[in-house]
Amino acid sequence: xxxxxxxxxxxxxxGCTSQNNVQQNITAGQNSSLQSNSSNITIIxxxxxxxxxxxxxxxxNKTETVVIETTKGNxxxxxxxxxxxxxxxxxxxxxxxxxxxxxVFHRVIKGFMxxxxxxxxxxxxxxxxxxxxxxxxxxxxxxKGTVAMARTNxxxxxxxxxxxxxxxxxxxxxxxxxxxxxxxxxxVTSGMDVVQAIENSKTGTKGNYEDWPVEDIIITNAxxxxx
Numbered sequence: 001x002x003x004x005x006x007x008x009x010x011x012x013x014x015g016c017t018s019q020n021n022v023q024q025n026i027t028a029g030q031n032s033s034l035q036s037n038s039s040n041i042t043i044i045x046x047x048x049x050x051x052x053x054x055x056x057x058x059x060x061n062k063t064e065t066v067v068i069e070t071t072k073g074n075x076x077x078x079x080x081x082x083x084x085x086x087x088x089x090x091x092x093x094x095x096x097x098x099x100x101x102x103x104v105f106h107r108v109i110k111g112f113m114x115x116x117x118x119x120x121x122x123x124x125x126x127x128x129x130x131x132x133x134x135x136x137x138x139x140x141x142x143x144k145g146t147v148a149m150a151r152t153n154x155x156x157x158x159x160x161x162x163x164x165x166x167x168x169x170x171x172x173x174x175x176x177x178x179x180x181x182x183x184x185x186x187x188v189t190s191g192m193d194v195v196q197a198i199e200n201s202k203t204g205t206k207g208n209y210e211d212w213p214v215e216d217i218i219i220t221n222a223x224x225x226x227x
Contacts, residue, residue, distance in 0.1 A: 003207045006128050064088070065189065066095055069221040070105070075164075075191035076225065077147050083138040084185035087149055087158070090132045091185065092224070093202040094160050099126070100222040105198055107163075114198045115163040117148055121204050121216045128159035140184035145195070147186040155180045164188060166199045 046102070068075040094100055094119060103126065105116035108152075119125055123146040124191035135154040142148055142165050149158035165172075174181040198217050 009141055034147045064092065065225040066091075066186075066223075067223055068100070068191075068219055070194065070198070071216070071218045071220065073194035074189060075194050076189050076190045079186040080184075083140050084135045087133050087135050087183050087185040090129070090158075091149075091162070093129065093227040095222050095224060098222075099128075099160060100219050101152050103219050105213060105217040105219070106206075106209065107196065108199060108201055108203050108213050108217075109211050110199050111167055112165045113165050113169065114195060115161060116219060117150075118159075118161040121218060123212075125207065126160070131157045131159050132178055134158065134183055135185070136181040136183040138183065142169040142182060142184055143187075144168050145188045145192055146184045147188065148172070148182045148184045151182065158183065164195050166195060170201075 003052045063081065064079045066077045066079060068077065073150070079091065100117055102120065103117060104119055104121050105114050106119040106123075107115040117130070126169045131151075131154075132149075134151070134157075136155075140146065144165055144167050146165050147162055150161040150163050151158040197215075201213040201215060201217060203211045204214050
C-alpha cells in the first residue's frame with residue numbers, strides 16, 4: 001500500500017507539464033515531476049535561451065534572504081548556500097535578472113505544495129537558463145515551509161521553477177540514485193500565512209495545465225533583502 005501511495009503522489013507531482021510530453025530541460029515549471037501541470041509527469045520544458053548573465057560572481061556562499069512579493073502578500077525565504085551552492089547560485093541569477101517578476105504560482109495542490117517561477121499569467125512558459133546539477137543529497141529535508149526546485153523525471157533538469165512544501169513531504173527527499181528526490185535550498189522565514197492563503201486558493205484547468213489557480217497569484221517582485 002505504501003508503494004502504491006508513493007507512486008500516486010509522484011504522478012500528481014509530475015502532472016505539472018504540458019500534455020505534449022514536454023521533456024526537456026525543466027525547471028520548476030518545466031518538464032519535471034514537480035513542475036508544471038499537464039497530463040504526464042513533467043513540468044515544463046525550456047528553449048535553451050539565456051535569460052541572465054551566467055558569468056557573474058557566485059553569491060551562493062553567503063546567507064541571503066530573498067523577498068517574494070505577491071498579490072497575496074510577501075514571502076521571505078532564507079537560502080542555504082552552504083548545503084545547496086549551485087542551486088542557490090542559480091536561483092539568485094533569476095532573482096537578480098528580474099526573471100520572476102510578473103510570473104505566477106501556476107500549480108497549487110492543497111496539503112502538498114505551491115509551485116511557481118516559470119509561467120506568465122497568460123499561461124506562457126518563459127525561456128530559462130540551462131538546467132543545473134541536482135543537489136538533493138545535501139542533508140536538507142522537504143519539510144513544511146522549505147523551498148525546493150521542481151524538475152522533470154531527469155534528475156539534472158531543474159531550471160527556474162520552485163515549490164514551497166505546505167506539509168512534511170519526506171517522500172520527496174533523496175533516497176538513492178534511482179530515487180534522487182528534489183533539492184531543498186531554503187526555507188520560509190516569514191509569510192507562511194501567505195503560503196497558506198495561496199494553498200487554499202481555488203484551482204482549475206488552464207489550457208493543458210491542471211491545479212492552476214482560478215485567480216492569478218502573481219509574483220510582482222522578487223529581490224534579495226538588504227542586510
